[in-house]
Amino acid sequence: MIMKRFIALFVVLGAALMAAPGIIGFQVEKYYQGLMQQFAKGGVELVSQDYQRAWFGAESRTGFLVRIPGGADRSKTETLNFSLVSHIVHGPLTTEGVRLADIQSDIRVEGESLLPADYEAVIRTLIEIDGQGSTRIDLPASEIPASGQRPSIRFSGVEGEMRFDAAFEQVDARFTLPTLRLAQQSGQLLEIDGMQFDSHSRRDISGLMLGGGRFEIGRIGLRDEESGSRFEIRQLGIDAQSNASETAVSASVRYRLEELAVNETAYGPADIQLGVGNLSPKALLQVQQSIDEINAQQLSDEKKGMALLSVLMGNAPALLKGDPVVTIDKLSIQTPDGLITGKLSVQSVGLELKEIGNAPAVLNKLVADASLQMPKRLFMLLVQQKVEADLLRQFEQRRLIEPESEMPDTEQLKEMAATLADRQLSLLLGQEILLAQGDMIATQATLSGGLLSVNGKTIPLPQPPQ
Template identity: 25%
Template sequence: MKKLVGALVIILVVAAAGLAGAAYWSGRQAEHWYQESLAAAAKNPNIKFSTTYYHRGVFSSQAVTRVQFVMPEDQGSETPDPSFSVRQDIYHGPLPLAGWGVPGVAMGWTGGVVRVTLDPDSSAWTRALAKWYGHQEPLVIVSQIGFDGASDTRITMPPLTVSDVEDLQSLQFSGLQGQFQVTAGNAAAQGSLKMDSLDAVGKPVAATEGQPASGGAQIKLRDLAMTAKQHKGAFDLQFGDSNFTLGQLSVHEPGIETPLVVENLNVTGSVSQQSPQQVGGEVMMKAGKVTVEGQSGTGSLKLALRNLDGATVNQLEQWQQKAAGNTDDPQMLDELLKLVHVLLRGKPEFVLDSQATLSNGEWQGKLSLNFQDFGDVNLLQSPIGLLGALEKGLAELAISKGLLETALTDAIKEELKGQLTEQGQEASDQAVQTLAAQQATAQLKSVTDLGFVRLEGDRYRSTAKFEGGKLYVNDKEIPLTATVGEQDLGGDETTLEESGVDGGEDADAGDAATPKP
């Protein structure tokens, strides 16, 4: 019996020692994962991460990490600092000890669990969130860490409904859920994030001198989702695809008659390796419907960068990290210029393609630019030497007659209203509209007569081409040495006083009168 008891004691001691050793090793692994995460996050030059507290025990550790945003030097003191801190509870493995009792963590065989929450006292907005959520944690991030360093992370923000808080009359938030997986050594990552709805209504705006009372601002958001799938490839760059979708966004500001509405927005981005030496990327944006200031329509925009030297792109990323907050250093600028020269030797290409269909017409535009090394030109002494970086370019534009005339008239109208306000004068809306239409017609006639724009049927068209150091617009060469102002593109401008337009509400457009101050 004594031998059996002795054997059991030895077994228990060995098991305890083994378990303690495993927990210690797992703690070291979790600590190593934490340090790697900080190092990866530190690559962003606009955000600084620092550990303000770290305590490692046998079965668990605690840490507090400060997330400090680098604010622009010219940022006003009234702008709140969004920086904050997070608390991390690190549970050592192997499970079932790792994460024992941690909410949302299923039992399984893994190296450790890290649970991240906001430090409620770390900033003004975290204090506000903590107050709104009461005893519920506003944000919880749980990462399960494998023995090889791979991680599976879940992000949760619970639903929230509040009223009469701060500047908000009401707020309804459906909550947010996300999940991300990262393989060992950060070789690959994928994940998704989803939010069903957000409705916010601001408190009514009281009347002030010259400004009537109005309802509060309203923001409505539906069906937001993000996905990403990336992997580390050549040149130590991240390749892959990402996608952002938004079912609806509506923003209604006080004093504005019609809200800004965006429906069925889809944005996709990708970065890929084109050849053993070069990489490229593109972004595609499509909107099912956009309504702005009473105008609505659909549209798409595609932006692409191709033929980028992969090794140089990696060096540019490293330069950006070193130059953060140190852009005035002449040595950093010299390094940047050298990298730009190398990048341009690969003949990179930039393409911008856009199209839109609106209620009063259509728009189609395409811009293609091919670059080259501009040589040893001193840009400070001869800025025009930068044109040497452009090997060739092509810009094509086609826009409906009604759309261009309306857009130009509206722009001139807003400019005239601003001039009247500055001069302390008044004029009827009809008088301003009439003068704006006259000036728009004159400007379009001027650029058409000069050959910069052609009217073909119901569309205005223009083509600009740069090649061999020469610029052509609709096959007409434009001297690049001409100074600004030598070509009169605007037509004759007429003031309200000179226009012969009556400032009265019911006057005819042809009656001559000066707007009454």
């Protein structure tokens, strides 16, 4: 009798173990689809999903689309299609122990595997029984020869990990790439050294995902052997942070750069710190949810832009109600001509959406403080470039009306632009809107209560109709 009970127990346990993978498969599919949705929120479009679930595992292919601005004026859009192919093993028993699932993935670009078949890459996601999990990326150091559209690749290894909870309300990620070299037969060479990425985010009580992160690159180099041109960035860093109180959300980002060199011309160091505050958590949550819904739809760039504008306009009253503030807390850029420095703070106080089209009303409800100092030579160069572009557009428009009219050549256009730029600078200096300080020019302005003061001098502003 006892033996029969043991046999019955083993039969039940065996049946449970055999049935568990199939039952778990339904839960795993839900988590996997959630992972793909989170990936799509990172700036790519999810265009297709094919999930084939079996009893002990599943196969999935998810297609993504990246839109890349192109053309000289960045008005054109190029697209890159890639897919994530995953082989999924259902728990509860996996090679890594008791897990809900073990997922191994491969990235394919335009149908071709990004990495050779014999390369021992690890892109692995482990989901625990309670739903929390981690994705680990481990690409050992290797040299990969060029093949088809893929350039030759030489790097010292890539290592990274993302950890998440069951509801994707807490996500931590880190990523390191010590060295990467990409070379093409055309002679173009891309070099990246010391790339690091760390981020942490939590869902706040308001429902917003808030947190911070740091992205650093020791060096980026781009060289074209054929033309001899060189572009290099050293010690690039981006730090971001967001937080919330009961009534407002604030965020800040800092961009820092040791040096940017284009051939023999070098810029840097540079340090720019931006901030935004007094934003309604409820309104931001609605904006965030609406943007997620828009990104989930396969819309054209034009329709997506219109949808985003509609979302912002719909939430503008709530955003304005908190008297939002935008700041440039620090602007410091070293150029070959000298140092650019500046600060800016702009806040709306009591501004309503219905007043946006009324310039005098808007100015009356803005509080602003700004200062800027930069090399005179650089200022003149920027003004001259703008004037030259304006002149060229005017001559082209005139020729449409009068086909026989003459167009100035390049040198004539530059001379005309230089003359007009000199006049504009003299006018601004004469009105004391700009102040000359040796080889530098500077200005400082404040706006409050509808009164604009520039370098201590009050400037008349348009008044609202009585």
